[in-house]
Amino acid sequence: MDVLIVEDDDAMASALDAAVVSAGHMASRVARGADALLEHRRFEVILLDLGLPDMDGLDVLRKLRQVTTVPILILTARDDERSVVLGLRSGADDYLVKPVKLVELLARIEAVTRRAGRSKDIRQRNIVLGELQVDVERRVAAIGPQVLPLTATEFDLLALLASHAGSVVTREQILDALWGDAFLASSRSLDVHLTGLRAKLKMPGFIINIRGVGYRVEADSA
Template identity: 85%
Template sequence: MEVLIVEDDDAMASALAAGVATAGHAASRVARGADALLSHRNFRLILLDLGLPDMDGLEVLRKLRQVTDVPILVLTARDDERSVVLGLRSGADDYLVKPVKLVELLARIEAVTRRAGRSSGVPQHTIVLDDLDIDLDRRVASKAGAPLPLTATEFELLALLARHAGSVVTREQILDALWGDAFLASSRSLDVHLTGLRAKLQKPGFIINVRGVGYRVEAAAP
């Protein structure tokens, strides 16, 4: 499993990397929160320190939770109750206070990844919503049996919203999934592709704008 270690202390980062390697995991390390936000997509678990040099770790945690569901385990020297509560409420899957024994760290990693695996479900290959048929393997979509002339980005946008039908997908999640960085990508690009997708779907009320948050597909499976 690929593990991202977000830790500015060189000695601690080396110890963590060596520790997770004993369990067969591949570890990479970044020292800044900004680097974690740029590289998180390549990893299946994140070990996050809160005392980072460029931004507070809790802010990094909140931003990561806007765009990814991968397990995040906070590993920090902050042991006060307020920090623990804030960390868990901000989206951490677990909270460990330094120093931590290797056996406990590995056990916590196994526990959070096991929970994540149970909740991930079976991969979808086709999504059917109302008169839409979205083939995720062939990357084609049709409406009432007629192929839709979607661009690659329009298809990705439709597939993302359809996977979460009935739930809100935030603008940050969309930007991160389609352009690779929710915090640098242009929101204007999303607006243009969304307009094009709606025009080709010709389904008023299908993609609902949730003001200030994101978008939701409102449809029921047949």
């Protein structure tokens, strides 16, 4: 696996590089956001710092999400709620606060790459629930003629729930299917992506919260 490390701190970059290589992967490092935007195409995972010298990491993330769906993990010292929510809603697959344990980092990398691999294996078909159409092969969701501006994770979440319309999907099933590990993945990440999905769907009552269990899509309300 080829990993791109976007980190301006030399010591941190060296530690990340050593950890990635020790796990049998290949790593390359850039220190600026502009370089990440130029070099991202040949990598399978991106580790992105937010405090870059030339541009804010969230801007880099948004630009990357316009051109690639590869897993992106944010590694940053910003631990405030607003930064976490902004990072996840902007398309990050995971958000880790420095200092991060390298063992946990490697586990998170494996988890998001499993999720990315599983999303490619989703049965390729169209899901139609009333006016909502989910084209799994083209990864496009629309309500009538209006295409929804979903992030990669929001689309995967919608496809999963819609494919089980009428049945309850537990939080653990969602975390396992989308992040690759129901216990490693962050429940907060799921909450943020679910909130973003609901806001873009603008379909009250479509995704029902089954308290303490999970969620159910109500096909009749579509």
